[in-house]
Amino acid sequence: MEDQKIPQVTAKRLPLYYRYLEKLHAIGKKRVSSAQLSEALQIDPATIRRDFSYLGELGKKGYGYNVNYLLQFLRDFLRQDEVTNVVLVGVGNLGTALLRYNFYRSHNTKIVAGFDNDPAKIGTEVDGIPVLSMDRFKEVAELHNVEVVILTVPASVAQATADQIVEAGIRGILNFTPARLNVPPNVRIHHIDLTTELQTLIYFLKKFPVDEESETAREMDEAHKN
Amino acid sequence: MEDQKIPQVTAKRLPLYYRYLEKLHAIGKKRVSSAQLSEALQIDPATIRRDFSYLGELGKKGYGYNVNYLLQFLRDFLRQDEVTNVVLVGVGNLGTALLRYNFYRSHNTKIVAGFDNDPAKIGTEVDGIPVLSMDRFKEVAELHNVEVVILTVPASVAQATADQIVEAGIRGILNFTPARLNVPPNVRIHHIDLTTELQTLIYFLKKFPVDEESETAREMDEAHKN
DNA sequence: ATGAATTTGTGAAGAAGGTAACAGATTGCG
DNA sequence: CGCAATCTGTTACCTTCTTCACAAATTCAT
Incomplete structure (x- = not known):
């Protein structure tokens, strides 16, 4: 394992870079500097250079980064050419919206099925994705080599559902339940955690009401920014 | 401003504590220790004690924390008795799901309206929440004292929409667009960023395939955990 | 060709957050 | 009551992440 040393935060930013580079590539841009990336992504240029430096010496001094080269490098690194099958468990409001979200087109992630226990939903389709009974979870997960689940069940059954999907060999859970x-x-x-995100945002606004004059408030705001 | 020193991460955890304390209160539990909270929330007990210590000396040695007292304290601190009005902009798949999500019941956050530019949607309701034209954004936001927007428009119009709502006096945006x-x-x-979250999760699984024997893999996994 | 302008990669410092460990206070058992 | 068990608050340290600042390499204009 060559790349154990990549910081977690860097790993989270790589898809962001990748996405923006795709955009640059699409409009035919050939080179880009960390300053330009910084402008677009609102990440400090030093942070961007540091992030890339974990992967190797990808840029050239006085020039910047070659868009095609960097894009290709990230594509390989992020394994963007492999399609990853995932399933979604809990076809309620949020679950249905995510089934329709179409992660696939842009990101080589394919939702192959939704699961629910509501007999009224089982057997239906959402945007061409079949909704199945949880009884068939293990079977279907194994068939499609699914290792990742998007979990959108009610909180009350979250743990029991998690137990069941873990037992079926799932290794990653994107947990939308509280x-x-x-x-x-x-x-x-x-x-x-949608509720917590909203609450935290509101908390910061209430605690640090912005007063146009106050330099302190602006600094604090900056310091706390996501 | 007395409480400027609360670390950002702590602020993000407070709603978590609050939610769990409500649960404990509901089942009539009178006291709780940082170890018990740790068990339930999967946060290191020292971290929990440290978090609370930013707010004051809320516990008692040899006893732990009084559930009622702590709950009340957090309620005040998080201003959980004030209702916050928010609006949602972009009534597509995700937007509709969030309108139905009902942040209100549990968290004193009320979505008073949805906005969209699709004539077919304007004038309809989702779960009793009216969907209005963006033309009326400023008017309605001011009427209800709205300072926070949930943004679920397509990426292509995200910046233009943001400009418009900022111009109308909005101070916080929960941005679901990439x-x-x-x-x-x-x-x-x-x-x-739903796509990035999913991609990052998949990235970690692909890069660090778990091998039951490897202690290193497990440590790494731990180190990278959210 | 020369020199000014650009821009990377990184060393060093700093900020932010997490956690081990323990003194001191309190509880609660016998 | 007395003593072992419990549990907090915090000090000290450690890890992770960010950012400044600059040498070195390259580009670009003239």
């Missing part, structure tokens, strides 16, 4: 899931250490969970 | 918005420094943006 529950903190208990899983074996080899299963990776990323949380997206 | 666009990195350019806004004045007094406007706070929190990003929720």
